[in-house]
Amino acid sequence: MSSAEASPPRTLGEIGANYKAEEHMDNEEYPTPYYLTNCGAAYLGDSLDLMRYLPSGSVNLIFTSPPFALRRKKEYGNVEASEYVNWFSKFVGEFHRLLTDDGSLVIDIGGSWNKGHPTRSLYHFQLLLELTKTFHLAQEFYWYNPAKLPSPAEWVTVRRIRVKDAVNPIWWLSKTEYPKADNRKVLKSYSDAMQDLLRNGYKAKRRPSGHDISPKFSRDHGGSIPSNLISISNTDSNSFYLQACREAGLSPHPARFPGQLPEFFIRFLTNEGDLVFDPFAGSNVTGEMAERIQRRWLAFEVVEDYLKGSIFRFRQLSMDFGKVV
Secondary structure (H helix, E strand, O other): OOOOOOOOOOOOOHOOOOOOOEEEEEEOOOOOOOOOOOEEEEEOOOOOHHHHHOOOOEEEEEOOOOOOOOOOOOOOOOOOHHHHHHHHHHHHHHHHHEEEEEEEEEEOOOOOOOOOOEEOOOHHHHHHHHHEEEEEEEEEEEEEEOOOOOOOOOHHHHHHOOOOOOOEEEEEEEEOOOOOOHHHHHOOOOOOHHHHHHHOOOOEOOOOOOOEEEEHHHOOOOOHHHHEEOOEEEEEOOOHHHHHHHHHOOOOOOOOOOHHHHHHHHHHHHHHHHHEOOOOOOOOOHHHHHOOOOOEEEEEEEEEEHHHHHHHHHHHHHHHHOOOO
């Protein structure tokens, strides 16, 4: 079903798969969506409060970037590294409940530095160890942002004793050891060298490393399999979203990831019509990308200005595709 054909969901229950209010909610009223699109809905509020309205096993993918445990406090709120695991643990049980049996939880989480010292905090690794008490670690990914500014300044640009921190870990976790996934949906274009090989053929032989390359290596599979290092420059400085926020007098979310990041995992781990959920939605990049590729989506955000600004993403999408969103 395309996004143009999908009926706009009116309640959390309608978005959740196979939901019946009388069986799950004891006739309680649902929260009111902040806004609706063809494929999804955004809600203003704390995820811990809102998630209880969703039925178990209704979400195929949770893709999110929670507030990091940064030393410098951000306007959207962030928890100290020493408190982070305990804070995040409150969400874990609900995440597990909401996911389908073959569903995935993908968390983009930046690292942090210990206060006053050029050494790294281990909070995001401690979080991963805590999460693996409930989930399987399917694979770790790393988002490399070549455009990231040198930081932390004290150790990188002043004392010059560290290099810039330009990689975010991304933890891919799942309820089962065999979650829904298909890397054929995220193939990359072949390199010029590989295209030459496909045209001219490849003679099977053993590489100097000892790997035995078979004749199957020269088959055209439609593209190359990507690695778990995702290189995307985050250079957004004058997008439609930012311009619209400025014109409306709204503060844009200061920690936005590029759309290609959630798009990769949405394509990789879901099918058209599946439900994607972001419990820390921010400016709702996840919802926008889900809408673009015909996945249902839910977004929860506790800061109203961020949610209000995120509407502009769907106005842009309307212009891009000539649809009313």
